[in-house]
Amino acid sequence: MDDLIICRCEEVSLADIKRTAHMYQCSAREVKLRTRAGMGYCGGRTCRPAVDAVLEEVTGEKPGNDIPLKVSPPVRPVSLSTLGGSERHE
Amino acid sequence: MSNHRIMDHPVLGKLEKTEEITFIFDGKSYTGFKGDTVASALLAHGIRQLRVQEESGNPRGIYCNIGHCFECRVTINHVEGVRSCMTPIEHNMVVESGRLQPVPFKSTEADKLPRTYAEFERGLHKEDDPHV
Numbered sequence: 001m002d003d004l005i006i007c008r009c010e011e012v013s014l015a016d017i018k019r020t021a022h023m024y025q026c027s028a029r030e031v032k033l034r035t036r037a038g039m040g041y042c043g044g045r046t047c048r049p050a051v052d053a054v055l056e057e058v059t060g061e062k063p064g065n066d067i068p069l070k071v072s073p074p075v076r077p078v079s080l081s082t083l084g085g086s087e088r089h090e
Numbered sequence: 091m092s093n094h095r096i097m098d099h100p101v102l103g104k105l106e107k108t109e110e111i112t113f114i115f116d117g118k119s120y121t122g123f124k125g126d127t128v129a130s131a132l133l134a135h136g137i138r139q140l141r142v143q144e145e146s147g148n149p150r151g152i153y154c155n156i157g158h159c160f161e162c163r164v165t166i167n168h169v170e171g172v173r174s175c176m177t178p179i180e181h182n183m184v185v186e187s188g189r190l191q192p193v194p195f196k197s198t199e200a201d202k203l204p205r206t207y208a209e210f211e212r213g214l215h216k217e218d219d220p221h222v
Contacts, residue, residue: 008143008150009161010145011143011145011146024205041171046159046161079171
C-alpha cells in the first residue's frame with residue numbers, strides 16, 4: 001500500500017509523504033517542497049487532494065486554499081506561444 | 091490490423107467504419123480510424139506505454155484520459171508535451187514517446203541542512219565558512 005504512487009509526475013510514493021510528514025510534522029506545503037509531490041508537470045492537479053488527505057491524517061492539517069498547496073492559474077500548463085506571439089522559436 | 095479494438099459492443103453496437111488514418115509512432119507506422127485520439131489509436135494496437143517518467147524511467151501511459159493529468163503527454167510533430175488523449179490523429183502525424191532525461195546532481199545531505207534561518211544561525215555557522 002505504501003508503494004502507491006501519489007504524485008505520478010514526480011514519482012512520490014505514499015511512504016515518502018507519510019515519512020516526511022511524520023519526521024517534520026510539517027504543513028502540506030512543506031511536504032510539497034521537500035518531496036516535490038505536486039510540483040510536476042500537471043501542477044499538482046492530480047495528486048493535491050491525495051497529499052492533503054495524507055497530511056490531514058498525519059498532522060490533522062485541514063486542506064485550505066490560502067497557503068497550503070493553493071491552486072494558481074493557469075488552469076492547465078500552456079506554452080508561452082499560447083499566451084502571446086504567433087511564431088514558434090525553438 | 092488491430093486486435094484490441096472493440097468492433098461490436100454489447101451496448102454501443104457495431105463500430106461504424108470510418109476513414110483510415112496512418113501515423114507514425116516512434117518510427118513505426120500505425121493505422122487508426124478518423125476520430126481516434128493518438129492514445130486510443132495506440133491502445134487499439136496494444137501500445138500502453140506512451141512515455142517514461144523522466145527521472146526513473148518507469149513506464150507511463152493513459153491515466154485519466156480526459157486531458158486532466160498530462161500522464162499521456164507525447165511529442166507530436168516536434169511539439170513537446172502534447173496530450174495524446176486529447177489529440178485526434180491526422181495523416182502522417184509524427185508521434186514520439188517521452189524519454190528518460192538526464193538527472194541533475196542531488197544533495198545527499200538535505201536532512202542535515204538547516205530548515206530555518208534561526209536553525210542556521212544556531213547550528214551551522216562556522217567562522218571559516220566562505221559562504222557566510
